[in-house]
Amino acid sequence: MGDSKDEREKFQEELIGLDPHDPETKAFAEHLDRMKRERPGYTVEGYLEGVQDFADSANRTTGQQRLVAVVVVGLILLGVILTIWFALGDIIAIIF
Template identity: 55%
Template sequence: MAESNRFDEDLIGLDPDDPEVKAFAAHLDRMQRCEPGFTIEASLDRVADFAESSSRAGGLRWWVAATVAVLIVFGVVVAAWDIIVRAIAWLGAG
C-alpha cells in the first residue's frame, strides 16, 4: 500500500498488493489530506491531482475535464495578453 499502515482499518480483508487496493488507498489519502489549500504548492498539487484523475477518465468525463483545462489555459492566455497590452500602452505613454 502507498500509505504504510494508515488505512489498515479501511482495507481489512483486502490484498495489499492488489493495484485496485493501492488505488483505493491513494484515493483515501487524497480525501483525507488536510494541508492548507491557499499556497502555490497546494494549488499545483490539486492541479496535478485533477490532471491525473482526468487522464484516467473516459467518455463524457474526459471531455468535461478537457474542456475545463482548455478554459483555464484560455483564461491564463487572455489575462497575460491583457497585462502585456497594458504594459506596452503604459510604456508608450510614458
C-alpha cells in the same frame, strides 16, 4: 506514494478482509490517502498539489469526463492568454 506497508497500517480498518497485493485494493488505498490528505490551501504548494490531483484524475478518466476536463483546462488557458494579451496591450499603449 509511499511504502505499501505504511499504507496498509494507515488504513487498516478500511482494508479489513481485502487482499493487500490486489491492484484494486492498492488503488483504493491510494484513493483513501488522497481523500484524507491534509495540505494547506493558502500556499503555492497547496494550490499546485491541487492542480496535480486534478491532472492525475483527468488522466485516469475516459469519455465525457475527460472531455469536460480538457474543456475546463482550455477555458482556463484561454482566460490566462487573454489577460496577458490585454495587459501587454495596455503596457505598450502607455509606453508609446
